[in-house]
Every structure is written in C-alpha cells, then in structure tokens.
Amino acid sequence: MKTKTLSILLAMGSGLSGMSYNAQAQVEEKGLIQTQVVTRQQADVSHYDGAVFYSYFIGDTVGSTGAIAGMAVIEPGFEIHPPHEHIDEEYLTVVSGQGEWSVNGKTFPANTGDMIYVAPNDSHGIFNTGEVPLVFVVSRWKSQQPSAN
Template sequence: MKIFSPLIAAVFIMLFQQKMYAQKVETAKVPGNYTIENCVNEFDLAQAKKTNSGYQYWFADKKFTEENTLKMSIVEPGKSTHAPHRHPEEEFFYILEGKASFYLNGKTVEVGPNTSLYCPPNSDHGISNAGDKDLKYLVIKKDLR
C-alpha cells in the first residue's frame, strides 16, 4: 500500500486544485452594466485629454473594463508622451499614422503605420514621434489591479 501513497496524494492534490479553480471561476466578476451603447466607443475629439505632447483618447479605461485598456495617443512631431520607463504589465503599441521611434531595452528602431510593437513586462520602453506629422497609435495594456 505504501507504493501507491505518493500517487494517491498527487490525485488528492489535483482534485483539490480543480475544486478551488472551479470556485474561483464561479466567483469571478461578471460584467454588470455593459450595454451595446456603452460597449461601442466612437472617437470624439471633444472628449480627448490634452497632454504636453498632443492628446490621448481612452476607448476603454480601467474604470470600464475587466482587465484591459485601450487608448489612442496622438503625439506632435519631435515629442514623446514620457521618457522610457518600465512597469510590470506587458503593453502593445499599434501605429496608425506617422513615424515612431520605438525604444526597447537599450535599442531603438523607427517604424511606420500598420506596425505593432510589443513591450514585455518589466522592460525599459518608450515611444516618440520621429516624423514631421502627428504620430497616432493605439496602446493596449492589461490593468493589474
């Protein structure tokens, strides 16, 4: 009987973990006040937030979503929203218009429209406008509440 003890213990632990996971799924936050009207967000310049480098428009911020945010940033030529930085969340940029200078962990590359840029967790990263027209890009980030 002692030969099977580790196997029985492993099965018991697996069953316990499955039960705990099932309870977590049952108690997960269920979307509350989401409607077709507030789930569709069309860009409105009047609702954009002015910044030192241009403006930002939040399609979905952390007050609205379950865990992800979506923001559009417009950056004037020669400017950036902030200096290179790091945070525990991963982040995506998607270039819509203009020319971006993307900094990641000591290296820089210039890219244009229809390019995605990935920032792994805890990496030094930054984005700035490397062109002579406004840079427009989306920022997609998971909110670690």
C-alpha cells in the same frame, strides 16, 4: 444523416446562446467593461506637451484586470512621455506617421502598421521623428505573472 447533423448543430447553438446570455449577465453584475462602441468624442482626453491621449476603455474585463485601450496623437518632435516601465503587458500599433521605438535602451524605426508587444517591466517609449502627427493605439492590461526578463 444531414437532418441528424443539423439537429445536433441547432442544439449546440441553443446551448451556446444560453452561455452567451449568462456571460453577459456576469459582465453586467461585476461591473466589467461591456461590449460597446466608443467614439473619439466620447473618450476621456488627457493633454500632454505635444501629445493627446484618448482613453476609450479603462477597467476590468472578463479575462483581465486593469485594462486600458486608447489612442495617442503625438506631434512631430515630441513623445507622450519618456521611455518607462510598468508591470502591465501591452500592445502598441502605429496607425499613421513615423517615429522611433525605444525598447530596453535600443532604438528601432516605428512606421505605419508596425506593432510592438511589451512584456512586464520592459522599458519602452515612442518618439515622433516625422513631419506629421504620429498616431498609435494601445491595449494594456495587468499581467498574471512577472516578466521572465
């Protein structure tokens, strides 16, 4: 029984590795973002008044279009931009520092380890209310459907 189970698992593993190879070939062929490590020194840098944004990945992936993954560093008393809206969905996570989220006209504390999900067309922003730089990471992509809000 153990031999039969092991044979089945090995056969499944072989099939899955073939699927993995085919998926990688499709990624390369379509010019999609590939699995890779990008250092902060390699990221594209955008400077703002009191903030810096590092773009690590921009483009399409196997399951999304218009994806952006990056990190912002906001100095005390600043925001990277005023609260805004867009058709993309996104997650933002505070890595260090403290501030204040603005979500659809309401404010909430933003502390190290906090995360927010933003649906399409919802107003959102973050302001550094602390005494040290606020760092957050963002993952954003084009939504498949408009917001239900």
